[in-house]
Amino acid sequence: MSSTLGVPRPDQADYMLRAASAGREYKQQLLDLLGVRPGQTVLDVGCGPGTDLPALAEQVGGSGVVIGVDRDPAMLARARERVNGLLRVELREGDVHALPIESGTVDRAKIDRVLMHVAEPAEVLAELHRVTRQGARIGLAEPDWDTLSVDAEDLETSRAFTRYTSAEVVRHATIGRSLGRLAEQAGFGVESVLATTPVFRNFRDADHTLGLGRNMQRAIEEGRIDRDRGSRWFADLSQGPFYASFTLVSVICSR
Template sequence: MSEKHYDINYLQNSRRLLLNLKERSYTLLKDVTAGTIIDLGCGAGKDVIELAKQNGNNVKVIGIDHDPVMVAQGKTDAKDIDNVSFIQSEAAPLPFEDESIAGLRTERVIQHLKAPQQVVAEVHRILKPGSPFVIIETDWHSLSFFTEFIETEKKINAYLTDIKVNNGFAARKLTSYLAAQSFNNIKAEIHPIVVNTLQEANDYFWIEKIVKEVVEKGFITPTEYTDFYTALQTADEKGYFAASINMIVAWATK
């Protein structure tokens, strides 16, 4: 994985923004009435808990994350829920038998992988025939700020897409990944996420942190940083701040 640009607080903040998108992903797994569902890259486990509530006690939901802090938080929050468990593991290999899993969800994970095809192949291996695979991803190249400093914005996007995130174009490749592993019934939706204050952009996108990192690493000049961020502050103060990014939901069956 790349150096993280998220923590538990970030995940909690972004959860509020992405709640409708998350609920959409849950519905794509609602027909699983028995067996095991995996939430791969589960973070602190909130989605694991919601899936367990949705799908009922006949379905076991397992959260998997490589971060022991996230796994520990999930175990704490779900300690009284019988059909939930957590495993610390990388995304591949996965500790499950061939064709043993009834459904799998993963959110904002593929973007961090240096070998995404390997993980998609591993998911295909463990899923039962006909089982759903649901993916949510961020299209980092779509991040947009409505200022006049377009060239600076392009450099920030390029840093995020090509440097900061291992696989910054993952969202645009999801259907290709699925097709390459012979998944069936492949579908995709675009969900624009819009914020209208600089505080929201900092909470949900970590924009101030990212832009400072971009200038510190020499991808934009200090002058470009000052002009760009001042424009964001001015737009915020005058009430016309706007920023957006596209999220992709893709799903298929084995």
């Protein structure tokens, strides 16, 4: 195929900011359930461009500290811009499989849409167990891409697109449904498991966030979906009323 269907692969930081905007409801719910208090030490694992750091900094007040960890220097640079002037925020470069945090020092922690990308989710959760103190509360949130639903007259191609996304695009595509089990296996006590459904009614926003065009192109090039059928599916989506959704699972657990 000579050109990319839909929008090209976006800048990673911009992608994360757009995705955060689309999931504003679940993110607020996750932060509320964490119950951050003044004076606590709060860890944002895989903080990316720092979307949640200012809100966390406000909650810990002048006597607490917020630590953001990410392995990508470009992400941390964006985060530094976002938290400029917030003295109680620390940014640390590091691998989430080996967190640059002392053992037993964290009161609250969150991992938001990070475990689906890492090499070993269980190892990351074990690290989280190491750095949190007794009585800590942890918030986890991950999508289940098997539940991706895209309305189209060609329903079979929509289903093929979802299968391809789960099998080839996302490393741990169904981790959302496994969060509770993985948290318990890591030694945490699960307090609640919640599911929300982000809904996209705008085609351009969905194309940007869900990768409709760029992932369809990959599926076509790899022979997973017929070229004409895939191209027609994408073109039809862009013309009429649009709907897409997926399930996002949030787990609140304790140390």
